[in-house]
Amino acid sequence: xxxxxxxxxxxxxxxxxxxxxxxxxxxxxxxxxxxxxxxxxxxxxxxxxxxxxxxxxxxxxxxxxxxxxxxxxxxxxxxxxxxxxxxxxxxxxxxxxxxxxxxxxxxxxxxxxxxxxxxxxxxxxxxxxxxxxxxxxxxxxxxxxxxxxxxxxxxxxxxxxxxxxxxxxxxxxxxxxxxxxxxxxxxxxxxxxxxxxxxxxxxxxxxxxxxxxxxxxxxxxxxxxxx
Numbered sequence: 001x002x003x004x005x006x007x008x009x010x011x012x013x014x015x016x017x018x019x020x021x022x023x024x025x026x027x028x029x030x031x032x033x034x035x036x037x038x039x040x041x042x043x044x045x046x047x048x049x050x051x052x053x054x055x056x057x058x059x060x061x062x063x064x065x066x067x068x069x070x071x072x073x074x075x076x077x078x079x080x081x082x083x084x085x086x087x088x089x090x091x092x093x094x095x096x097x098x099x100x101x102x103x104x105x106x107x108x109x110x111x112x113x114x115x116x117x118x119x120x121x122x123x124x125x126x127x128x129x130x131x132x133x134x135x136x137x138x139x140x141x142x143x144x145x146x147x148x149x150x151x152x153x154x155x156x157x158x159x160x161x162x163x164x165x166x167x168x169x170x171x172x173x174x175x176x177x178x179x180x181x182x183x184x185x186x187x188x189x190x191x192x193x194x195x196x197x198x199x200x201x202x203x204x205x206x207x208x209x210x211x212x213x214x215x216x217x218x219x220x221x222x223x224x225x226x227x
Contacts, residue, residue, distance in 0.1 A: 003068075004163060004195045005030040005053065010062035012048055022048045023059065024218030032163070033192045037209035038199040039223075044215045046199035050166050053197065054089050055079040084113045088157030090186070090198075092169035094149040096141040096156075102148075103128060103137040106156045113160045120159070127155035131185055147178030151185060158189050165189060167198035171205060183208070 012023040022045040030036060038046045051057035052064065058073040065071070066086070071079065083089075096105045103124050110120035128134050131151040141149055150170060157165055170186060171179035183205050190196055200206050212223040 003029040004032040006065040008063040010059045012059050026219050028220045030195055032195050034210040035190055035196045036211045036213055037206040038213050039206050040215035046215055047168055050168050054087055054166050055083050085160055086163050088162040088165045090153050090157050090167040090170045092172040094153045096149055098141050101138050101140055102152045106159055109156050110159045123159055131155050146174050147182055150182045154185055163194055165196045
């Protein structure tokens with residue numbers, strides 16, 4: 001099974017003296033068709049790593065490769081286009097647009113990737129059905145529960161058929177029952193050409209991944225699973 005992402009000697013620090021060095025010569029390869037969980041205490045670098053993988057942040061040194069092609073972090077326009085088409089992102093806080101309905105929040109992501117409005121709306125309706133929210137399509141975020149908002153976020157993240165789904169504490173703000181529903185929906189988004197990486201403090205969900213990783217002293221340690 002081929003590598004979808006390869007990280008080589010990533011370093012990320014947050015002050016000029018390099019005293020806050022979150023990632024230290026981190027190297028790792030992520031394979032398509034697998035779910036990876038990231039654990040580690042707050043401040044260990046989970047969110048920092050996801051932000052680099054999503055091309056929102058950049059390392060101070062080191063390289064990121066997608067399908068053996070190195071990312072040029074200087075080319076922000078190209079990276080924005082790549083992100084919109086290839087990467088789906090799910091946050092702990094849903095980040096839904098408050099003035100738009102559930103349906104609109106989903107299909108706007110498709111419009112941003114250059115798809116037609118009719119195609120975008122039809123696919124958004126299909127995805128809402130898949131996450132069990134067809135009856136809530138016209139509701140605004142404030143009218144949805146936390147679990148429902150995260151289900152909308154998952155639908156939004158996959159509308160452009162991304163190869164990579166990155167989720168930062170996707171169940172962190174939910175009660176246990178809703179967390180289980182959201183996690184099962186997230187798992188169902190995996191296919192043979194897609195990679196899912198999620199960060200979590202919840203060991204119960206972390207253990208359900210194909211590979212459990214821990215960030216320790218700025219690097220990745222495999223706890224269990226397929227490498």
